[in-house]
Amino acid sequence: MPEVLVEERALVDALVGDQAEEWDLAGLLPVEVLRKLGARGLLCAQVPETYGGPGAGSLDNGAFTAHVGSLCSSLRSVMTSQGMAAWTIQRMGAVDQHRAYLPLLTSGQLAAVGFSEPEAGSDLSALRTEIRRDGDSVVIDGQKVWMTGAYYADLLVVFGRFDDGAAAVVIPASAPGVSVERVPDPLGCRAAGHAHVRLDAVRLPEDSVLGGGGQSLPMLLTTALAYGRFSIAWGCVGILRACLRATATHARSRTQFGKPLAEHQLVARHLAELLASEQVATRVCEHASRCWDSGSPDVVTATVLAKHVSAGHAAQGAATAVQVLASAGARDGHVVARAYRDAKLMEIIEGSNEICQLILAEHAVSRAE
Numbered sequence: 001m002p003e004v005l006v007e008e009r010a011l012v013d014a015l016v017g018d019q020a021e022e023w024d025l026a027g028l029l030p031v032e033v034l035r036k037l038g039a040r041g042l043l044c045a046q047v048p049e050t051y052g053g054p055g056a057g058s059l060d061n062g063a064f065t066a067h068v069g070s071l072c073s074s075l076r077s078v079m080t081s082q083g084m085a086a087w088t089i090q091r092m093g094a095v096d097q098h099r100a101y102l103p104l105l106t107s108g109q110l111a112a113v114g115f116s117e118p119e120a121g122s123d124l125s126a127l128r129t130e131i132r133r134d135g136d137s138v139v140i141d142g143q144k145v146w147m148t149g150a151y152y153a154d155l156l157v158v159f160g161r162f163d164d165g166a167a168a169v170v171i172p173a174s175a176p177g178v179s180v181e182r183v184p185d186p187l188g189c190r191a192a193g194h195a196h197v198r199l200d201a202v203r204l205p206e207d208s209v210l211g212g213g214g215q216s217l218p219m220l221l222t223t224a225l226a227y228g229r230f231s232i233a234w235g236c237v238g239i240l241r242a243c244l245r246a247t248a249t250h251a252r253s254r255t256q257f258g259k260p261l262a263e264h265q266l267v268a269r270h271l272a273e274l275l276a277s278e279q280v281a282t283r284v285c286e287h288a289s290r291c292w293d294s295g296s297p298d299v300v301t302a303t304v305l306a307k308h309v310s311a312g313h314a315a316q317g318a319a320t321a322v323q324v325l326a327s328a329g330a331r332d333g334h335v336v337a338r339a340y341r342d343a344k345l346m347e348i349i350e351g352s353n354e355i356c357q358l359i360l361a362e363h364a365v366s367r368a369e
Contacts, residue, residue: 016072041105147194
């Protein structure tokens with residue numbers, strides 16, 4: 001773990017403790033925990049110190065994200081959402097918008113990001129949410145689905161059509177015309193506050209549109225999704241570490257046929273594969289973070305690769321962990337049961353396996369030209 005966030009890791013340990021199972025079963029995170037972490041800037045740790053954040057680099061923030069993910073994927077999911085909101089504001093917003101919004105996100109207010117719609121999932125070019133000018137205001141109409149963290153959020157960063165292009169707009173969750181409906185009983189990351197959001201003639205000042213709007217939709221989406229994919233990839237490293245820890249502990253202490261499970265060759269193979277998966281995911285994430293920190297032109301591809309590889313290994317690793325723990329891990333809320341559900345969603349969100357494969361295949365073809 002990089003030295004820069006050691007104290008912060010201890011704070012997360014103290015706040016989470018052994019409560020992740022309880023939070024998962026209840027389907028809710030304590031808002032006071034989120035606000036305590038938010039007030040330290042730890043839900044969006046790459047925000048510069050100028051705006052109250054830790055100013056962490058991608059590698060440091062990634063390692064911190066993995067640690068949080070090893071404790072509670074729902075908490076890590078909220079961190080991903082807050083980080084995406086902050087990153088979108090940093091990249092797309094004007095300087096005065098940085099000053100207006102970023103200090104809020106490092107002082108305890110919570111944010112969520114809205115991409116997907118009922119008819120726009122993997123194909124985000126099908127977005128129908130409309131942001132239109134009306135005098136010195138903008139009016140937003142549309143619907144967003146599966147907004148992670150929206151149930152807890154004070155601010156919503158929403159993507160939609162604007163003029164001849166697209167825009168991201170920052171909407172107070174309390175604004176008239178905003179309705180938030182919590183997703184009941186999600187498969188994974190149950191406590192992450194997933195919600196559907198309806199926007200009915202929401203009227204806001206024109207300066208709520210980041211950067212004045214009119215950007216290219218693909219560019220807008222790539223900017224925000226890059227951070228999300230990076231954060232999820234590191235979160236999957238955390239899932240693998242939690243599974244490896246639980247599986248190794250069980251295999252060492254559980255005796256069958258007169259010897260510990262770890263001494264049975266087929267179980268030992270599972271342990272070896274889990275370790276290999278954790279190491280592969282860690283290295284591909286480290287590479288993506290180094291590309292990010294160095295400003296490498298390969299950062300987009302490296303981030304997609306990290307997300308795809310890490311999510312796949314996490315899903316398979318979690319299944320392996322459940323196999324080894326058997327009935328001991330087949331209890332709802334148990335760390336490996338949570339991992340089994342949570343990791344599957346990681347293969348879908350912020351670019352499904354299939355979308356990631358298409359991007360990587362396109363990159364492979366371009367390199368051959």
